[in-house]
Amino acid sequence: PEIGLLTQLRKLTLSLNQLTELPEEVGRLTELTDLELDRNQFTALPRVIGQLSKLKYLSLHTNAIKEIPPEIGQLRMLENLNLQDNHLTALPPEIGQLAQLGMLSLGSNHLTALPPEIGQLAQLGILHVNHNQLRALPPEVGQLTQLRSFATQGNPDLAELPLSLGTIPGITYLDIYDTRIPQRVANALLASTRALRDREADSDLPRRLGVWKAALDAEAPALAHIEDFEVSEKLSINEWLTRLEKCPDFRGNQKEMARIVLGILESLKNHPEFKEQFFAQVETNLGCCEDRAAMSLNEIYTAYLIATTENPPLELLAGVAKTLALRKVVMGALAGTEGQGESVEIYLRHETALRERLGLVTAIQSGRYTDIGRDLPENALIAAVESNYLDELFDLPIFQTIAEKDPGYRESYERIRAQFTDKQEEIAKGLSDQAHKNQSDQLKYEFNQAVRDLQRNWLQTKNIQPSR
CATH class of the missing domain: 1.10.287 (Helix Hairpins)
Incomplete structure (x- = not known):
């Protein structure tokens, strides 16, 4: 009960315990903005949760929660709600009252339907309903005009998507793995959303480059050479930047990410071989999610360093080789077990977590990737990388050139x-x-x-x- 005395508390983390319930006194913590209750044994939330009117982040993944009280709708400032890996069978209609909600994670529950009120979430950008028992989606999903990432994989009875999703220009990721939705439908919807973005790309690209230059907070490269690129190349750059802007690193570490990305774009002027490699890599990954764009940035970054560093030191090449080895180990272990987006997210979590310990060479540096409960044993990953990275090092053409x-x-x-x-x-x-x-x-x-x-x-x- 004494916890109710902490009336000025702003962040409360009680994850990784064996808690079965929250005391009613939690409702007195009216200054709370972040509440993390992951990996406990909760079966329900107290109705007093609705009194936490300043809450912005609420995470309850990996519990045994069977229902959400209607008072959840009182959290009008909530931006991120993670209910993944629980026992939910339905959502209260009050969920539609979360006017500021930007991310809703409902994966690995027992949901058979979504309430139509979900279409009222005007700010929702990320909706994950993967690994449930959904048989249909309400047409109101097509009203989520800010949606950019929609994960539906692992719903084997789900056969249709609202076609109105194709009118939402921000959607860059749509995962239908292990559903009955035809791949051609998903491809057509993604092609439609990209066409909407491409239509505005000619005017958007200068503005978007301006945003990245402003994020650098220093003298930025002019990038005038991009004006002379082919139209298709400009479209690819615009789309690539669009997706990178949605990555956790851009939101949390803009200056460093802008430095790397603008440096890569500037190098396209004087390194034709790298330019060819850059566009091949970017275009390959544009059909995927923003996390895949982040992973492709790491792949491009290693090639960029090798292409633009005169006489790259062997220590740098060893870091590149370890990074390549980790990608093979993690993605190989996850092959066929997850949807594409989940595999990439798991990989990025491991890459950022092991960056310092292994001396990895990556552009994405933060650990802001969601724990979705499917991580691989880190000690085994480290051992595999240490055992295999020399083969990756010796396969780098630049290594033989240096030797x-x-x-x-x-x-x-x-x-x-x-x-x-x-x-x-x-x-x-x-x-x-x-x-x-x-x-x-x-x-x-x-x-x-x-x-x-x-x-x-x-x-x-x-x-x-x-x-x-």
């Missing part, structure tokens, strides 16, 4: 190559085509192994021991 500048390495490499060239010529005599192919493949394998051994030995002489 060959060493006369001793170059001499050894040329000797190995000459030996295997001689062997290749020998097996070409008097063998059938199939036998020649088999022996040739074996020689290639042995050659690659010999080069790997040379690379490992050379790296040891350089005293490069990148580790956590």
